[in-house]
Amino acid sequence: MQDKIYKIKGKVQHYAWGGYDFIPHLLSIHNAEHKPYAEYWLGAHALHTSEIILDDGSCISLYDFIQANPEFTLSNKVFSVFGELPFLLKVLDVREMLSIQVHPTKANALKGFENEENAGIPINAPHRNYRDKNHKPEVMVALSDEFWLLHGFKSLNAIEATLANTTELSILLPLFKKQGLKALYQFVMEMEQADVNAMLHTLVRKELHKKATGQLTKFDAGWWVAKLFENSDELKNIDRGIFSIYFFNIVCLKKGEGIFQQAGVPHAYLEGQNVELMANSDNVLRAGLTPKHIDVAELLKHTIIEPIIPEVLLGKPITLHSPESEYRCPVSDFALNKIQWQGTKQYETVAATPEIILAVEGGFIIQDNTGKNKVIKQGEACFITPNTEYKINSSGSVQLFKAFVPVL
Ligand SMILES: [Zn+2]
Incomplete structure (x- = not known):
């Protein structure tokens, strides 16, 4: 019988804008070469998939495992709607500001992708705007005391x-x-x-x-x-x-505060560390602070060029006194919750859809309903298959982020 919960290991992206210490510290890596650690990816992206760490220490690709067992890993419903793990969870450490960007709606991404396919623009051409047919809404929560963005x-x-x-x-x-x-x-x-x-x-x-x-x-x-x-x-x-x-609005999020970037809202990360969850897509229209291609006509078509009052998400407990709080987003691709407490505690819940849990502070022991345990230390993560009841045990201070698909 297959396990219901798997320990997974993500992929680091060493983009030049990344910081040197935060992600290495989180992952217990000694960054002797002083390389920038910009992003840590947890998910089943075709090119940068996470790996499952088996009990004997060997690794298999989470992407391959999902491809081979789609209904078991995704649920029938998520597989039939999305055909893949629909989200990507990241930790970001922004030392130098990122480019200003806008993401298209799903309908426009589909249209744009088909137009560029018909025009014969190679998928990796620098002037290609649409690399897939999907939208790319994003939600993020600050991990640093302050996170700055436009x-x-x-x-x-x-x-x-x-x-x-x-x-x-x-x-x-x-x-x-x-x-x-x-x-x-x-x-x-x-x-x-x-x-x-x-x-x-x-x-x-x-x-x-x-x-x-x-x-x-x-x-x-x-x-x-x-x-x-x-x-x-x-x-x-x-x-x-x-x-x-x-x-643009200059926004300062305090630790634990979040923000959702819907299609059309221009944004840029300026400084700080966060957890970010997004739909599985690479569709980005750039609007500056970048040496990369800017397609002004396409950008203007898809940008909300009107004032926006930033809506800061505070993280609301899912039920009174629950250690789990939600950062609610109006999308069906993903949801982001935080599980946090101090002291010794056991928390029981159920994964209805595939989940990834990342331990940002502290570690925990997770037990599925067959009684099997996994130890997840700070910086480590696990993938939970759908329809799994599980218990989390931890002592001390624990802060976990849980990515999942909202029940459809
Ligand atoms: Zn973005």
Whole structure:
């Protein structure tokens, strides 16, 4: 008989923007080479799948195991709706800010994918926008005391005040007042590079000076603009993503707070560590702070170019006094819950759909309904097959994140 619960090991991504210590510490790795550890992936992505660690220490691919046993590992329902494990769980350590991005809706991803297939654009071409037919909603929860990000356009009044109070940007004010936010955003995204350089050169210099002399906080766009340039000697080809830093909400999440990024909301991670859960897709439209391809026409079509009030998710206990809290998202692909307590405790629950549990703080013993135990230490994770009752035991301080598919 097959086990119901498997210990799994994820994949590290060493992107240049990653930090050096957080993920190595979590995974008990000695980072002697001082490599950036940007992301730790837990899931069954075709190219970067997690591995199941068997009791004898040998490993098999979780992707292959799911392919070979789809109904056992996914449930009939999840297999028939998604055909795969529909989510990917990650830990991120953001040292340098990421590109500004937007994800398409499911309908638009399907349309865009088919258009690019029909146009004969190779799947890995740098100018390819749609690499699969899926949407990519994301939810994240801060692990660091503060996690900073850009999320959606700020209010029209706030944008007007920014333009009016920033000498170098005030030239844009008449356009914004007469034609509105869309016209403003389209204008800066389509400007000639030479004009971008001319408009932003003095501004960047000014922000560098203000940051160096302690006149800015992380709630000021200028702080992040200066951070981007403080280690570069010359200002050439200034990234037009800079404008967005002045136009978007700057959000600071406290540890344990989360946010959901739905299709169309432009966003960028600025700094900190988080747990992130997303649909299994690579569909990203970029909008700046990147050397990669920007398809402005496609971006404008799929971006919500209107003010958004960021909605911070606090994590709500699923029942009164439950150690398990939910960060509710309006999607059927995934759900993210946190299980947390101090002291000695046993928690019993049932996995209706496939689950991945990651121990972010502390470790635990998990027992399935056949009585079989697995020890999961801090930084380790397990995959739970559907329709499994299980018990978690832990003493001390424990913080676990559970990714699963909401009951359909
Ligand atoms: Zn994203």
